[in-house]
Amino acid sequence: MSAPHAQPALLPVATGRQVRDYLRTLLRGRRLLLAGTVAAMAAQSALALAGPVAIGRATQAVVDHRSSAALAGPVALLAAAALAAAATGWAATVLLARLVLPAIARLREDAVTTVVELPVDAVEAGGTGDLVSRVSGDVELVSDAASGALGSFVGSALAIVSALAGLAALDWRFAVAALPAVPIQAGTLRWYLRTSRPIYAAGRIADGRRASALLTGFTALPTLRALRLGASQQQRIGAASADSMEYEFRATRAATRFFGRLNLAEFTGLGAILLVAFLLVRSGQADVGAATTAALFFAGLFDPINALLGVFDSMQQAGAGLRRLVGITTVRPAAAPPDPDPGPDPGRRPPTEPSLAADDVRFGYGPGPDVLHGVSLRVEPGQRLAVVGTTGSGKSTLASLLAGLREPGAGSVTFGGAALTALDLPQRHIALVTQETHVFAGSVADNLRLGRPGAGDAEIRAALAAVGATAWVDALPDGAGTAIGGGGHPLTAGQAQQLALARVRLLDPSVVILDEATAEAGSDAARALDHAAAALVEGRSAVVVAHRFTQVVDADAIVVLEQGRVTAHGTHDQLRSAGGAYASLWRAWSQGRPADED
Structure with missing residues (x-):
C-alpha cells in the first residue's frame, strides 16, 4: 500500500x-x-x-x-x-x-x-x-x-x-x-x-x-x-x-x-x-x-x-x-535564511560547503500512488553523485526534490542538516538545470545576468568561455548583445543549453543538479555539452541525472533507481562487476552509442 x-x-x-x-x-x-x-x-x-x-x-x-x-x-x-x-x-x-x-x-x-x-x-x-x-x-x-x-x-x-x-x-x-x-x-x-x-x-x-x-x-x-x-x-x-x-x-x-x-x-x-x-x-x-x-x-x-x-x-x-x-x-514564501558570509562578491561560495541528503523520502503526484519509495542518499561536499535508471524510474522527480522545488510526502531532504523545502531554499546554494531550457526575451548577456544581475562584461565572457560558448556567441551579429528569444536570433537546443549552464556558472551555487541537462543536444553537440557540464560541476557538489554514461563513469558515486527505489549504490567499476540493472544499462548504452562518442 x-x-x-x-x-x-x-x-x-x-x-x-x-x-x-x-x-x-x-x-x-x-x-x-x-x-x-x-x-x-x-x-x-x-x-x-x-x-x-x-x-x-x-x-x-x-x-x-x-x-x-x-x-x-x-x-x-x-x-x-x-x-x-x-x-x-x-x-x-x-x-x-x-x-x-x-x-x-x-x-x-x-x-x-x-x-x-x-x-x-x-x-x-x-x-x-x-x-x-x-x-x-x-x-x-x-x-x-x-x-x-x-x-x-x-x-x-x-x-x-x-x-x-x-x-x-x-x-x-x-x-x-x-x-x-x-x-x-x-x-x-x-x-x-x-x-x-x-x-x-x-x-x-x-x-x-x-x-x-x-x-x-x-x-x-x-x-x-x-x-x-x-x-x-x-x-x-x-x-x-x-x-x-x-x-x-x-x-x-x-x-x-x-x-x-x-x-x-x-x-x-x-x-x-x-x-x-x-x-x-x-x-x-x-x-x-x-x-x-x-x-x-x-x-x-x-x-x-x-x-x-x-x-x-x-x-x-x-x-x-x-x-x-x-x-x-497571500501565498508568500518564508524568509530565506541568511547566506553564511557571502563576502563582497555575491557569487562567492563559503569555504566549507554543507552536505545535501535525502532520508527515506517518499513522494507521489496528487492523489496518485507514490513514485518514490523510501529513497535515501547523501551528497558530501565536493562529491559528484550520478543517478541512473530507466525512463519512469523517478530520476527527475528525485532531482526536483533535491533542488527544493517539491516537498516530500514522507521523509526529509536536508541541506547542511536543515530541512529543505520549496519555500525556504537558500539563495545561490542549490541550482537545477534540466533538459527543458527556456530562452528569455532579451540579449545573450541579459539571459546570463538572470543568474547574477550585477555581473560585468568580463564575468559574462568568463562564464561563456567556461562552457565553451564563446565562439558561437562572438559570431552572432552583436555578440553577447544580440537579442534572442521572443522573435530574436534563433538558437539551437545545444546553444540554449550552454547558456543555461553559463547562467548557473555565474550564480555559482554550492550544489548543482543536472537533470539530463545535455540530453537535448544532437550527437555533434553532445561532447561539447558534456565538457561544459563537467566544467560547471568542477570543485562543487553535484547530482547528475545521466542520459549518457560518459557523465557517469567518472562520478564519485552512482545511485541506481528502479521503480522509485534505490537498488544499487557504488562506483562505476563496482556496479559493473556486480551485474544487475546498472551492468545491463551499461551494456545497452555501450552497444548503441555512436562510434565517435567518448
Missing part, C-alpha cells in the same frame, strides 16, 4: 477583508489624487443639470409668448455648461487614469512576482490553466472594471445626487414623487447581487478549468497523438468549455431580468413625476418650465441609475477576479 503523502493546497481565493486590506495598500499615498478625481467628477455631474434648466426656461419663454431674445440666456447657459463639462470631463478622465493604472500595474506585478516564487506543487495542484486564467483573464477583468466601471460608478452616483438635489430645489414634491421607484430599484439590486455573485465566482473557476484542459491538450499533443488519446482529450476540452459557457448563459439571463426590472422602476418614477407636475401646474403652484425641468431631471436619472446599478455586473465579475488575484499574493 502506498504511504500517505502531503497534499499541496489549491491556490487560495482571498477573503473580503484581505481584498480590502490590499486595496488600502494600493491607494496609500493617493488620497489627494482621489479627492481631486471625485471633485472633477462632481463638477461634471453638476454641470449636466444645466441642460434641463435651460430647456425648462426656454419652454416657459415659449408658453409666456416672449420674444426670441428671451432664448439668449438659456442658449448661453447651454454653451457655457458644455465647455465647462468638457474641461472637467477631461480632467476627471486624466486623474482617474493616474489613480487607477498604477494600482493595476502594481496588482499585476505582485501577482506575477508571487507566481514566480510559487512551489511547483502549488501550481500543479490548482492546475496551470487556473494560474494562467488568473494572471490573464482575471487581471483583464479587474483592469477593465477599475478603468471603466469605477469611473462610471462614481460619476453616476454623483449625477444621481445632483439630479435629486435639483428636483428638491424646484419643489420638494418633485423629489418625493421620484421615491416610488427606489424600492423597486433596491429590491432589484439586492436580488441581482444575491443571484449573480455565486454565478460569477463559479464561472471564473470553470474558466480556469477550461484553460487547464486546453493547455494540457496543446502541451501534450504529441503524446496524445501517439497514444490515440486525442478524441478523449477533445471530449474533456468540450465538456470544460460547455461548463464555462453554461455559467455565461446563466449570467446573461440574470442580467436580462435585472435590466427588465429597472425599466419598470423608470416607468413608475417618471409616471409619478408627470402626475405631480400636472397637479402642480393645474393648481398654479408651479409653471410649465419648472414641470418640464423636473421631468427632464428625472429622465436624466435613467442613464446614471442604470449605469450605477448595471455597473454591479462588471463589479461582480471583477470582484471574483480580484479575490482570485489577491489570493495569489
Whole structure:
C-alpha cells in the first residue's frame, strides 16, 4: 500500500477583508489624487443639470409668448455648461487614469512576482490553466472594471445626487414623487447581487478549468497523438468549455431580468413625476418650465441609475477576479535564511560547503500512488553523485526534490542538516538545470545576468568561455548583445543549453543538479555539452541525472533507481562487476552509442 503523502493546497481565493486590506495598500499615498478625481467628477455631474434648466426656461419663454431674445440666456447657459463639462470631463478622465493604472500595474506585478516564487506543487495542484486564467483573464477583468466601471460608478452616483438635489430645489414634491421607484430599484439590486455573485465566482473557476484542459491538450499533443488519446482529450476540452459557457448563459439571463426590472422602476418614477407636475401646474403652484425641468431631471436619472446599478455586473465579475488575484499574493514564501558570509562578491561560495541528503523520502503526484519509495542518499561536499535508471524510474522527480522545488510526502531532504523545502531554499546554494531550457526575451548577456544581475562584461565572457560558448556567441551579429528569444536570433537546443549552464556558472551555487541537462543536444553537440557540464560541476557538489554514461563513469558515486527505489549504490567499476540493472544499462548504452562518442 502506498504511504500517505502531503497534499499541496489549491491556490487560495482571498477573503473580503484581505481584498480590502490590499486595496488600502494600493491607494496609500493617493488620497489627494482621489479627492481631486471625485471633485472633477462632481463638477461634471453638476454641470449636466444645466441642460434641463435651460430647456425648462426656454419652454416657459415659449408658453409666456416672449420674444426670441428671451432664448439668449438659456442658449448661453447651454454653451457655457458644455465647455465647462468638457474641461472637467477631461480632467476627471486624466486623474482617474493616474489613480487607477498604477494600482493595476502594481496588482499585476505582485501577482506575477508571487507566481514566480510559487512551489511547483502549488501550481500543479490548482492546475496551470487556473494560474494562467488568473494572471490573464482575471487581471483583464479587474483592469477593465477599475478603468471603466469605477469611473462610471462614481460619476453616476454623483449625477444621481445632483439630479435629486435639483428636483428638491424646484419643489420638494418633485423629489418625493421620484421615491416610488427606489424600492423597486433596491429590491432589484439586492436580488441581482444575491443571484449573480455565486454565478460569477463559479464561472471564473470553470474558466480556469477550461484553460487547464486546453493547455494540457496543446502541451501534450504529441503524446496524445501517439497514444490515440486525442478524441478523449477533445471530449474533456468540450465538456470544460460547455461548463464555462453554461455559467455565461446563466449570467446573461440574470442580467436580462435585472435590466427588465429597472425599466419598470423608470416607468413608475417618471409616471409619478408627470402626475405631480400636472397637479402642480393645474393648481398654479408651479409653471410649465419648472414641470418640464423636473421631468427632464428625472429622465436624466435613467442613464446614471442604470449605469450605477448595471455597473454591479462588471463589479461582480471583477470582484471574483480580484479575490482570485489577491489570493495569489497571500501565498508568500518564508524568509530565506541568511547566506553564511557571502563576502563582497555575491557569487562567492563559503569555504566549507554543507552536505545535501535525502532520508527515506517518499513522494507521489496528487492523489496518485507514490513514485518514490523510501529513497535515501547523501551528497558530501565536493562529491559528484550520478543517478541512473530507466525512463519512469523517478530520476527527475528525485532531482526536483533535491533542488527544493517539491516537498516530500514522507521523509526529509536536508541541506547542511536543515530541512529543505520549496519555500525556504537558500539563495545561490542549490541550482537545477534540466533538459527543458527556456530562452528569455532579451540579449545573450541579459539571459546570463538572470543568474547574477550585477555581473560585468568580463564575468559574462568568463562564464561563456567556461562552457565553451564563446565562439558561437562572438559570431552572432552583436555578440553577447544580440537579442534572442521572443522573435530574436534563433538558437539551437545545444546553444540554449550552454547558456543555461553559463547562467548557473555565474550564480555559482554550492550544489548543482543536472537533470539530463545535455540530453537535448544532437550527437555533434553532445561532447561539447558534456565538457561544459563537467566544467560547471568542477570543485562543487553535484547530482547528475545521466542520459549518457560518459557523465557517469567518472562520478564519485552512482545511485541506481528502479521503480522509485534505490537498488544499487557504488562506483562505476563496482556496479559493473556486480551485474544487475546498472551492468545491463551499461551494456545497452555501450552497444548503441555512436562510434565517435567518448
